[in-house]
Amino acid sequence: MKYPVHIPQRPAIVVKNGRKIQELAQKEVAVRVALLPKTVSAFENGPETTSIENLFKLLAPLDL
Numbered sequence: 001m002k003y004p005v006h007i008p009q010r011p012a013i014v015v016k017n018g019r020k021i022q023e024l025a026q027k028e029v030a031v032r033v034a035l036l037p038k039t040v041s042a043f044e045n046g047p048e049t050t051s052i053e054n055l056f057k058l059l060a061p062l063d064l
Contacts, residue, residue: 008047008048009047011055011059012043012044012045012046012047014059014064015043015058015059015062016044018063018064019062026041026044027040029058029061029062032061033058033060034057035054035057035058039054040058043055043058
């Protein structure tokens with residue numbers, strides 16, 4: 001599946017949609033990747049301040 005990034009918010013949209021398709025709560029994703037739920041929420045709502053490391057942590061468990 002392709003996810004072209006044309007706007008800074010696109011990675012957050014992909015993660016949020018992937019999470020919802022898999023019927024996972026932010027807390028469940030956070031536990032899987034050893035992040036706080038508020039970090040997942042912050043990424044989904046304002047990805048511009050998220051580190052690349054956290055981006056990859058969030059993509060991995062969703063198979064994105």
